[in-house]
Amino acid sequence: MSLSRGSHYLAIPGPSVMPDEVLRAMHRPAPNIYTGELHEIVDTILPDLKRVAQTEGDVAVYICNGHGAWEAALSNVLSRGDKALALATGIFTHGWATVAERLGVQVERRDFGRSSPIDPEVVEAALRADTKHEIRAVLAAHVDTATSVRNDIAALRAAIDRAGHPALLMVDCIASLAVDAFRMDEWGVDVMVAASQKGLMTPPGVAFVFFNQKAAKARAQADLATHYWDWKPRVAAEEFYQYFCGTAPTHHLYGLRAALDLLHDEGMEAAWARHAALAGAVWAAFDAWGAAGPLRLNVADPAHRSHAVTTVHAGRDNGTRLRNWVSQHAGVTLGIGLGMATEEDPAADGHFRLGHMGYVNAQMVMGALGTVDAGLKALGIPHGAGGLEAASAVLARA
Ligand SMILES: *Cc1c(COP(=O)(O)O)cnc(C)c1O
Numbered sequence: 001m002s003l004s005r006g007s008h009y010l011a012i013p014g015p016s017v018m019p020d021e022v023l024r025a026m027h028r029p030a031p032n033i034y035t036g037e038l039h040e041i042v043d044t045i046l047p048d049l050k051r052v053a054q055t056e057g058d059v060a061v062y063i064c065n066g067h068g069a070w071e072a073a074l075s076n077v078l079s080r081g082d083k084a085l086a087l088a089t090g091i092f093t094h095g096w097a098t099v100a101e102r103l104g105v106q107v108e109r110r111d112f113g114r115s116s117p118i119d120p121e122v123v124e125a126a127l128r129a130d131t132k133h134e135i136r137a138v139l140a141a142h143v144d145t146a147t148s149v150r151n152d153i154a155a156l157r158a159a160i161d162r163a164g165h166p167a168l169l170m171v172d173c174i175a176s177l178a179v180d181a182f183r184m185d186e187w188g189v190d191v192m193v194a195a196s197q198k199g200l201m202t203p204p205g206v207a208f209v210f211f212n213q214k215a216a217k218a219r220a221q222a223d224l225a226t227h228y229w230d231w232k233p234r235v236a237a238e239e240f241y242q243y244f245c246g247t248a249p250t251h252h253l254y255g256l257r258a259a260l261d262l263l264h265d266e267g268m269e270a271a272w273a274r275h276a277a278l279a280g281a282v283w284a285a286f287d288a289w290g291a292a293g294p295l296r297l298n299v300a301d302p303a304h305r306s307h308a309v310t311t312v313h314a315g316r317d318n319g320t321r322l323r324n325w326v327s328q329h330a331g332v333t334l335g336i337g338l339g340m341a342t343e344e345d346p347a348a349d350g351h352f353r354l355g356h357m358g359y360v361n362a363q364m365v366m367g368a369l370g371t372v373d374a375g376l377k378a379l380g381i382p383h384g385a386g387g388l389e390a391a392s393a394v395l396a397r398a
Contacts, residue, residue, distance in 0.1 A: 004331040012335040013309035014198040016358035025258035026251045048260040055184035057212040060231035066174040066195040069207035075224035080104035084137040090144030091339035117304045120159035127163035137168045143176040146339035148311040157188035179308040190215045201259040201358040275307040277398035284390035291384030308357035319352040330371035
C-alpha cells in the first residue's frame with residue numbers, strides 16, 4: 001500500500017511548480033522565428049517584466065540559469081581589478097562573489113551568519129572606510145534561498161547613501177522576484193538579477209538582468225563585458241536575434257508569457273500578499289510543532305524571513321528522514337538543507353526547506369504541512385501539538 005499515488009508536489013525552492021497554463025503554452029511545434037507571434041510576445045514580455053520588478057529601467061534577457069545572470073550583471077559594470085563588497089546571509093552572495101573573483105574582481109566579503117540579515121551599520125562603516133571610493137559595487141541577495149533570510153534592501157540603500165558612497169547596489173532577486181515585495185526604482189537598486197524558475201513559474205533556462213541609468217553609465221567603463229554577455233544589443237535590438245545573441249528561447253518565451261499573464265491577472269500586490277499569508281501559515285505550524293522537541297525555524301524574526309522558502313532545523317538526521325518519508329509515503333518533495341552544514345552535521349541532514357514560491361495556494365501549503373505532520377508522527381520525532389490548527393487559523397484570518 002502506498003499513500004503517494006496521485007499528483008506529486010515538488011515543494012522545493014526552485015524549480016517551482018509549473019502552472020498548467022505555462023505547460024500548455026509551451027506544448028507546441030517550433031514557431032517562426034523571423035516574424036509574427038514570437039516577435040509580438042517579446043515586445044510584451046519586456047514591459048511586463050519591468051512591471052514585476054517595479055522599474056522604468058531596462059531588462060536584458062539571457063538564455064541561462066541564475067549563475068549566468070550573475071556573470072552577465074557583473075561583467076557589464078565592472079573591470080578586471082575593480083573592487084566589490086559582497087554581503088552574505090547564507091550561500092548565494094558567496095556564490096556571486098566567487099563568480100566576480102573568477103572574473104578578476106577583488107571582492108571584500110562580509111558574512112552576517114546563517115540566521116541574520118545584513119546589518120546596514122556594518123555596510124555603512126565598510127563604505128566610509130573606503131575613502132578613495134574604490135568599491136564599485138555592493139552585492140546582496142534579497143532572499144538567500146539556503147537560509148531563508150530576507151534582507152531589507154531599502155535599508156541597505158539608505159546605508160550606502162549615508163556613507164555618501166557611489167558604489168552600485170546590485171541585488172540578487174532570483175528567489176524573491178514576484179514573491180516578496182520588491183520595488184527596484186523606489187528602493188534605489190541599480191542592477192537586479194532574476195531567473196525564470198522560481199517566482200516566475202517557468203522552467204529553468206532564461207534569466208534576466210535589470211538595470212538603471214547609473215548602471216548603464218558604468219557599462220561604458222566596464223571592460224569585462226564579452227560579446228555574449230553585453231547587455232547593450234539585448235536592450236536595444238535592431239534585429240530580433242540580438243535580443244538573445246542568437247536563436248530565441250522559443251518555448252520558454254511562450255511559457256513566460258503565460259506566467260506573466262497569470263501574475264498580471266492576479267496583480268503584484270495580491271501575489272505578494274498571497275505569499276505572505278502562505279508563509280505565515282508555514283511559520284505558525286512550525287512554531288507550534290517547535291514548542292516541544294527539536295523543530296525550529298532558522299530565522300527567529302518574522303520581519304527577516306522570506307515568503308518564498310522556509311528553512312527548518314529538525315534535529316540530527318531528522319531533516320533527511322522527514323524528506324524521505326514525505327517523498328516515499330505522501331508524494332511531496334521537500335528541499336534539502338543547503339549551506340547549513342556544521343562539524344557535527346557535515347551533510348546538513350538535520351535541516352530541510354519548504355518552498356512556497358510561485359504557483360502555490362492554500363491547499364498545497366496545507367497539504368505539505370499535513371504530510372509533514374504525519375511524517376513527524378510516523379518517525380517519532382517529538383513535536384508540539386496544534387501545528388495544523390495554527391496554520392489554518394492564519395489562513396482563515398487572511
Ligand atoms: C536559485 C538561486 C540562484 C541560482 O540560480 P541557478 O538558476 O540555479 O543558477 C542564485 N541566487 C538565489 C538567491 C537563488 O535562489
